[in-house]
Amino acid sequence: MLTFFEKELVEKHKWITHEEFIESVALGQMTPGPPIINTGICIGYKLKKIKGALVTTAGQTFTGTVLAVLLAIFYVKTKGNILIGSIMKGIGAAVVGLLLSIVYKMAKNTIQDYKAAIFALTAFFALGVLKLNPIGLILASGLAGFIVYRKKKE
Amino acid sequence: MILLKFCLILFVVNSLTIGGGFMMLPVLHKEFVEKYHWITNQEFLDAIAIGQITPGPLTVMNAVIGYKISGLIGAVLAMVSSYLPCIIIVTLACRYYFRYKESAIVNSSFQGIKPAVIGLLAAVAIPLGSTSIVDLITFSIAVISFVVIAFTRTDPTFVIVGAGIIGALFL
Numbered sequence: 001m002l003t004f005f006e007k008e009l010v011e012k013h014k015w016i017t018h019e020e021f022i023e024s025v026a027l028g029q030m031t032p033g034p035p036i037i038n039t040g041i042c043i044g045y046k047l048k049k050i051k052g053a054l055v056t057t058a059g060q061t062f063t064g065t066v067l068a069v070l071l072a073i074f075y076v077k078t079k080g081n082i083l084i085g086s087i088m089k090g091i092g093a094a095v096v097g098l099l100l101s102i103v104y105k106m107a108k109n110t111i112q113d114y115k116a117a118i119f120a121l122t123a124f125f126a127l128g129v130l131k132l133n134p135i136g137l138i139l140a141s142g143l144a145g146f147i148v149y150r151k152k153k154e
Numbered sequence: 155m156i157l158l159k160f161c162l163i164l165f166v167v168n169s170l171t172i173g174g175g176f177m178m179l180p181v182l183h184k185e186f187v188e189k190y191h192w193i194t195n196q197e198f199l200d201a202i203a204i205g206q207i208t209p210g211p212l213t214v215m216n217a218v219i220g221y222k223i224s225g226l227i228g229a230v231l232a233m234v235s236s237y238l239p240c241i242i243i244v245t246l247a248c249r250y251y252f253r254y255k256e257s258a259i260v261n262s263s264f265q266g267i268k269p270a271v272i273g274l275l276a277a278v279a280i281p282l283g284s285t286s287i288v289d290l291i292t293f294s295i296a297v298i299s300f301v302v303i304a305f306t307r308t309d310p311t312f313v314i315v316g317a318g319i320i321g322a323l324f325l
């Protein structure tokens with residue numbers, strides 16, 4: 001997906017430079033929300049300011065949203081259908097496997113030292129066992145990250 | 155009132171979660187399923203599946219949940235409140251790129267949030283797993299999906315479609 005972007009935007013249309021492209025990709029990774037969308041927003045903003053940011057968001061999300069809504073309509077309408085129920089049962093189990101594989105992949109990339117492992121394990125127990133509020137936990141982990149990692153850089 | 159709360163939750167989630175669409179799941183599950191009971195565990199899983207097989211980021215699952223809660227308006231508002239924080243934060247970050255990139259506050263807090271959300275995602279797999287894994291067949295589907303997606307480069311869409319077919323035949 002990113003290589004396609006790079007070809008179209010940088011090589012073919014020359015709308016942005018290679019450096020600007022790399023910068024946008026990096027920015028997509030380090031801002032909250034879906035990285036690809038954020039990279040797009042950043043490129044849109046570089047081209048046409050706020051208007052560009054809005055248009056790229058709409059453009060990138062339109063097809064997926066329309067399809068998802070169509071599927072949602074179908075899903076709500078067929079509620080109670082036995083066949084659809086069986087299909088969704090199979091899919092539900094696969095989604096759990098999918099979630100665990102995301103956890104595995106992300107952990108392999110992100111958890112490189114014991115500090116990161118402690119962050120992950122603490123969050124796991126705080127939500128899984130203590131049932132604390134995840135929004136609070138994310139804020140707390142941000143604060144803890146600030147305290148733990150801030151000094152290292154100086 | 156429900157819609158307002160719904161939009162507010164999506165706005166907050168998308169302002170906070172770093173590391174990709176899946177990282178919003180723990181918060182969404184807590185708020186939508188456990189706290190407000192707007193949807194069930196099964197419906198939550200179904201929304202994830204629809205979000206995954208449609209093009210674009212997983213965030214479109216919010217449109218599915220929005221549609222379930224209050225029809226087309228819910229779906230549209232879900233998308234607006236999911237992407238609004240992205241537009242605001244990214245345009246600001248883009249404008250002040252170097253200051254943002256070098257910001258000690260942003261970097262160090264994200265360094266804490268990134269591993270933490272992985273732990274949260276692992277924790278949310280427990281209630282979802284106990285809803286969907288009920289017998290040997292569903293257990294096998296979950297294990298096979300995990301292995302295939304974690305260790306091969308197979309697109310998860312194929313795994314989900316395959317699991318649906320197995321479900322139609324055996325469940």
